[in-house]
Amino acid sequence: xxxxxxxxxxxxxxxxxxxxxxxxxxxxxxxxxxxxxxxxxxxxxxxxxxxxxxxxxxxxxxxxxxxxxxxxxxxxxxxxxxxxxxxxxxxxxxxxxxxxxxxxxxxxxxxxxxxxxxxxxxxxxxxxxxxxxxxxxxxxxxxxxxxxxxxxxxxxxxxxxxxxxxxxxxxxxxxxxxxxxxxxxxxxxxxxxxxxxxxxxxxxxxxxxxxxxxxxxxxxxxxxxxxxxxxxxxxxxxxxxxxxxxxxxxxxxxxxxxxxxxxxxxxxxxxxxxxxxxxxxxxxxxxxxxxxxxxxxxxxxxxxxxxxxxxxxxxxxxxxxxxxxxxxxxxxxxxxxxxxxxxxxxxxxxxxxxxxxxxxxxxxxxxxxxxxxxxxxxxxxxxxxxxxxxxxxxxxxxxxxxxxxxxxxxxxxxxxxxxxxxxxxxxxxxxxxxxxxxxxxxxxxxxxxxxxxxxxxxxx
Ligand code: HEM
Ligand SMILES: *[C@@H]1O[C@H](CO)[C@@H](O)[C@H](O)[C@H]1NC(C)=O
Ligand SMILES: CC(=O)N[C@H]1CO[C@H](CO)[C@@H](O)[C@@H]1O
Numbered sequence: 001x002x003x004x005x006x007x008x009x010x011x012x013x014x015x016x017x018x019x020x021x022x023x024x025x026x027x028x029x030x031x032x033x034x035x036x037x038x039x040x041x042x043x044x045x046x047x048x049x050x051x052x053x054x055x056x057x058x059x060x061x062x063x064x065x066x067x068x069x070x071x072x073x074x075x076x077x078x079x080x081x082x083x084x085x086x087x088x089x090x091x092x093x094x095x096x097x098x099x100x101x102x103x104x105x106x107x108x109x110x111x112x113x114x115x116x117x118x119x120x121x122x123x124x125x126x127x128x129x130x131x132x133x134x135x136x137x138x139x140x141x142x143x144x145x146x147x148x149x150x151x152x153x154x155x156x157x158x159x160x161x162x163x164x165x166x167x168x169x170x171x172x173x174x175x176x177x178x179x180x181x182x183x184x185x186x187x188x189x190x191x192x193x194x195x196x197x198x199x200x201x202x203x204x205x206x207x208x209x210x211x212x213x214x215x216x217x218x219x220x221x222x223x224x225x226x227x228x229x230x231x232x233x234x235x236x237x238x239x240x241x242x243x244x245x246x247x248x249x250x251x252x253x254x255x256x257x258x259x260x261x262x263x264x265x266x267x268x269x270x271x272x273x274x275x276x277x278x279x280x281x282x283x284x285x286x287x288x289x290x291x292x293x294x295x296x297x298x299x300x301x302x303x304x305x306x307x308x309x310x311x312x313x314x315x316x317x318x319x320x321x322x323x324x325x326x327x328x329x330x331x332x333x334x335x336x337x338x339x340x341x342x343x344x345x346x347x348x349x350x351x352x353x354x355x356x357x358x359x360x361x362x363x364x365x366x367x368x369x370x371x372x373x374x375x376x377x378x379x380x381x382x383x384x385x386x387x388x389x390x391x392x393x394x395x396x397x398x399x400x401x402x403x404x405x406x407x408x409x410x411x412x413x414x415x416x417x418x419x420x421x422x423x424x425x426x427x428x429x430x431x432x433x434x435x436x437x438x439x440x441x442x443x444x445x446x447x448x449x450x451x452x453x454x455x456x457x458x459x460x
Contacts, residue, residue: 023064026377028073030064031055038066040217052387061390062374068217072364072383073373076390080374085365085386088373090115094366096383100212103222104203104231108283109290115368118278125279126291129264133180141336143179147172154188165307166300170197173299174292181288182245183260192241199234200293206231242285261288298358305356306349320345360389 023030031039043051043065052074055063061076075081084092093115096102102112110126113119133140151172154163167188174193175185186193206212211228214221249262258264265284272279310317327341328334339346365384372378 023071024377024379027071028062028064028373028376028378029059030066031058033066036069038068038070038217040066040068040213043213062376067213067383068219070216070383072385073378074385074387075373076387078391081386081388081391084373084384088371091367091369091371092365092384094368094381095119096364096366099364100215100228100231101207104207104235105286105290106235108286110287111290111294111363114366121278122283122287125265125268126287129261130180130291132264133261140176140180143176145333147175147179147185150175150188166304169300169303169307170296173303174296176299177292177295179260181261181292182249183263196238196241199238200297203231203234204297238289239285242289246284261291301358302353302356305358306352309352309355316348320348354392357389357392360387362386362388 022033031042033039034041055065055074056076061080062073064071064073066072075084095112095114097107097112097114105112107113110119110122113122130140151168154168171186171188171193174197178193179185206228211226214226215228246262249260250266253259253263253266255267255270258267262284265279265287269279269281310320323342323344324334327338362385365386367378367380367382367384369380370377371380378384
């Protein structure tokens with residue numbers, strides 16, 4: 001009897017030890033890990049941000065947590081992020097696979113594509129195509145001017161009334177991208193675009209919420225009918241809509257005379273044929289949706305932040321207006337070239353991008369080989385989370401960061417620094433309507449703001 005109890009105990013201990021996730025040798029430090037569960041249950045599922053702050057204080061700029069059985073390294077501050085993303089860019093160029101967002105996008109997009117030839121080819125193609133549409137007649141600039149007419153119109157119609165700039169900017173950003181991708185724009189109350197926006201919004205919320213964290217932590221629950229299933233349904237809805245666009249394009253296109261991104265991809269498919277390239281027709285849809293998602297939320301949230309700050313700092317707004325008036329000298333349209341003559345406006349835009357902090361934890365990376373960071377060893381395949389907030393805050397302290405800003409830029413950045421006065425204001429603009437400018441930072445939903453866009457790459 002006694003012997004069997006001892007044996008049983010030994011067995012249990014052995015199994016637990018086997019299951020226990022351990023930090024590899026010389027791995028960045030972090031909180032104690034539970035077998036199987038990792039640190040998932042130690043983090044608040046509702047608001048992990050506070051926990052992260054505590055962890056950084058205890059363990060330093062480079063620390064680790066376990067999401068279920070999987071380790072993740074979190075990198076803070078200019079020094080560590082620069083070492084990883086600039087000096088050792090290739091070692092840190094991967095993307096984690098097997099997460100909720102990967103499954104929702106079926107591994108066919110570009111943002112989440114792992115480091116390798118497929119990612120390289122699709123990234124190069126996107127850059128090239130977007131650049132081509134950015135030049136000459138019918139350029140990105142023309143599209144933006146065209147869309148601004150509608151924006152101004154919307155604002156004029158709302159004089160004396162309340163309105164939601166969030167919806168307005170979202171529609172504007174969405175239309176500009178849609179023109180590049182599908183050669184069409186939508187009225188702001190279009191039913192189809194509303195469906196797309198709803199799916200994206202719901203999926204962003206799911207991806208940043210507790211259910212996605214549980215999905216990532218515990219693979220066994222992935223097939224259960226839990227709330228995350230909704231994301232897959234939304235993805236299908238949007239995919240079906242875009243597939244219709246693609247079908248239409250195939251009917252009406254003239255090879256060699258692309259009207260938009262989809263036509264370019266179809267041209268490319270004909271060009272490469274079956275020579276083993278990573279281009280394939282069943283990727284168009286999720287590829288285009290990735291670009292749509294990457295370009296819409298980021299741009300519109302940044303514009304919304306700018307709007308809020310300019311409203312709250314009328315003297316900055318006025319100085320911008322004076323500079324614009326001086327440079328335009330009665331011309332009714334500003335051009336991209338004019339920016340060289342507008343250092344103050346440029347500095348304000350930079351500052352807006354800084355305070356907007358649109359993608360606070362960037363898009364998660366992953367190591368492509370065993371490597372080192374700040375003296376720690378990090379094995380291949382480790383998830384890497386870079387804390388961009390920690391860099392943007394450093395900028396505030398007038399530290400030269402990437403070494404690219406000229407001295408003049410830095411001076412003008414300092415002038416406009418009076419724009420921002422702490423993080424709390426950044427929270428406010430994430431509320432649904434302009435009325436929320438008055439709501440306190442502790443308002444509901446503010447807690448998720450920091451992670452709101454950390455899956456910037458998620459698409460429906
Ligand atoms: C204010 C606007 C924007 C912000 C703040 C922003 C921010 C970011 C960040 C932080 C990343 C992750 C970089 C990394 O993993 O190291 C990213 C990736 C990406 N963004 Fe944006 N973005 C913006 C606008 C856009 C637009 C307009 C597009 C195109 C339509 C776009 C397309 C992409 C793509 C394709 C990637 C993935 C690149 C890759 O994995 O190779 N973004 N963006
Ligand atoms: C990122 O940096 C900011 C500022 O230093 C900090 O408040 C936040 O907790 C950090 N987030 C993570 C995930 O480490
Ligand atoms: C105050 C506020 O914006 N509340 C919203 C928070 O998010 C939920 C959805 O997750 C909305 O229903 C609330 O209106």
